[in-house]
Amino acid sequence: MKQIANKRKDIVFYVKLFPLSTHKDAYWKSKSIICNNSMKLLEDCFEGKKIDKTECETTEVDETLKLGTSLGIQGVPAIILPDGRTHMGALSDGELLDLIDGKK
Amino acid sequence: MKKAIEALIALLFLIFTVSGSLAVEKMNKSETKLIDNYVAIFDFEVRTGDKDISRLLADKVIHVFSESKKYEVIDRGNMNKILGEQKFQMSGCVAQECKVEAGQILGVGKIVNGSLGIIGKTYYLTLQMIDVKTGKVELSAEDECKCEIDELLGSTRRLAKKLLGEKVDQPVKETKSSEPATVAKAKTEATAKSKEIARDGRFIAYDNGTVLDTRTNLMWAAKDNGSNINWVNAKSYCENYRGGGYTDWRMPTKDELLGLYDKTKIYKACEYDVHLTELIRLTCNWVWSYETRGSEAAYFSFSGGDGYWNLQSSDDSSYLRVLPVRSGNKERLGAEQNEQLQEIQRQNKKSVEPARITVGEGLNIGRKDAIKKVIVFTDPD
Numbered sequence: 175m176k177q178i179a180n181k182r183k184d185i186v187f188y189v190k191l192f193p194l195s196t197h198k199d200a201y202w203k204s205k206s207i208i209c210n211n212s213m214k215l216l217e218d219c220f221e222g223k224k225i226d227k228t229e230c231e232t233t234e235v236d237e238t239l240k241l242g243t244s245l246g247i248q249g250v251p252a253i254i255l256p257d258g259r260t261h262m263g264a265l266s267d268g269e270l271l272d273l274i275d276g277k278k
Numbered sequence: 279m280k281k282a283i284e285a286l287i288a289l290l291f292l293i294f295t296v297s298g299s300l301a302v303e304k305m306n307k308s309e310t311k312l313i314d315n316y317v318a319i320f321d322f323e324v325r326t327g328d329k330d331i332s333r334l335l336a337d338k339v340i341h342v343f344s345e346s347k348k349y350e351v352i353d354r355g356n357m358n359k360i361l362g363e364q365k366f367q368m369s370g371c372v373a374q375e376c377k378v379e380a381g382q383i384l385g386v387g388k389i390v391n392g393s394l395g396i397i398g399k400t401y402y403l404t405l406q407m408i409d410v411k412t413g414k415v416e417l418s419a420e421d422e423c424k425c426e427i428d429e430l431l432g433s434t435r436r437l438a439k440k441l442l443g444e445k446v447d448q449p450v451k452e453t454k455s456s457e458p459a460t461v462a463k464a465k466t467e468a469t470a471k472s473k474e475i476a477r478d479g480r481f482i483a484y485d486n487g488t489v490l491d492t493r494t495n496l497m498w499a500a501k502d503n504g505s506n507i508n509w510v511n512a513k514s515y516c517e518n519y520r521g522g523g524y525t526d527w528r529m530p531t532k533d534e535l536l537g538l539y540d541k542t543k544i545y546k547a548c549e550y551d552v553h554l555t556e557l558i559r560l561t562c563n564w565v566w567s568y569e570t571r572g573s574e575a576a577y578f579s580f581s582g583g584d585g586y587w588n589l590q591s592s593d594d595s596s597y598l599r600v601l602p603v604r605s606g607n608k609e610r611l612g613a614e615q616n617e618q619l620q621e622i623q624r625q626n627k628k629s630v631e632p633a634r635i636t637v638g639e640g641l642n643i644g645r646k647d648a649i650k651k652v653i654v655f656t657d658p659d
Contacts, residue, residue, distance in 0.1 A: 175643045179645075179648075182650075183644075184597070185650045186642060187642065189643065191641075191655075191656065192655040200659035204657075216656075242655050251655060253653070253654050253655075256652060274650055
């Protein structure tokens with residue numbers, strides 16, 4: 175996503191944390207990332223690094239869970255495209271760009 | 279007993295050796311070569327609620343110092359890099375001694391330290407130049423501003439000029455009955471060499487490819503460079519631009535670009551709305567500005583009226599353009615034009631501080647004003 179955003183100034187990605195109930199640490203990790211507003215922490219999680227637990231007043235994760243559920247999202251990654259289409263599952267940069275540009 | 283004496287001698291030797299090496303280290307630090315005409319300008323210490331303005335005010339001082347050419351200003355990127363390499367923490371470094379120490383590490387001859395406070399409705403700005411070798415305040419200037427927060431930029435500019443010993447133009451109140459002399463001069467200069475071809479409110483277009491803004495007295499190229507361009511090439515494009523036969527074209531500052539932004543005007547360029555007089559034609563809505571921050575440079579969006587940061591070396595797919603500008607009377611903005619520019623900015627009611635690019639800093643990746651918004655749901659575990 176970073177590479178795409180660096181190349182294409184007309185594209186912005188909004189990352190929403192949607193902790194799956196099957197992942198026992200996902201909820202507190204999501205909250206900690208939101209509390210710190212830190213993409214770095216999310217990247218650390220993806221790399222399997224340990225992150226510290228941070229507590230703060232936020233309902234953002236709960237709201238994302240509600241939003242995702244209302245959109246029928248059951249797994250991640252789930253992508254909502256600029257034209258409103260949804261795509262479930264990981265993609266290569268090229269495939270993602272084709273979808274964003276409406277070529278697919 | 280003999281062994282005890284030997285052990286004592288060994289201990290004393292060790293103590294002397296260690297203290298000796300510490301002294302050498304200390305001496306080396308104090309003997310770091312400082313370059314007199316190099317200056318490091320730190321973010322302002324802000325004692326009001328608007329902490330975000332701290333960097334913006336420092337940027338203004340950096341701009342004035344760079345313009346004056348009296349000092350070489352260390353850019354923020356290099357500053358952070360050098361201090362980072364020495365594991366020096368700037369966060370929490372508020373005391374003068376701490377900043378002097380930072381100056382020593384940076385090898386600069388002077389540091390500039392600013393502060394902003396507020397009493398009642400009046401802002402108080404101070405700016406000090408400190409000699410890094412002696413740690414003493416060499417020069418100091420202060421200014422009061424009973425004003426809105428966005429007017430502090432003008433005040434900071436005056437303060438920086440004062441510190442540099444340059445002539446400070448006092449704000450001149452605009453009289454509506456007569457045209458400012460500098461505008462008249464610029465008009466004369468433009469009309470003497472070319473013919474007026476169109477007017478749009480305060481803008482006059484001439485047949486030599488220039489457009490005069492009669493409110494700010496800035497002369498603009500009637501069109502941008504026409505294709506994707508990185509910051510370095512953009513700067514060079516402006517400096518080599520010879521529109522209307524003039525040779526003093528330069529890159530605009532973000533304040534100047536903001537002064538052009540007009541929400542009531544609109545045309546399309548590269549599929550985006552551009553809020554700008556039609557007399558100045560952009561081929562895309564993003565325009566580079568003069569300000570830099572390490573490896574990044576600021577640019578301005580004529581769609582949203584906001585500033586952003588991007589890599590100076592941004593590749594050709596970045597849709598960025600450049601629009602050369604020159605001061606009509608061969609001088610940089612004087613107080614009179616500055617006042618007018620500030621008035622336009624007040625009307626726009628927009629912050630001139632470029633928003634930080636969110637890549638790696640928040641949970642958005644990309645520019646906030648990007649037209650194609652993609653939402654990605656993900657799980658950190």
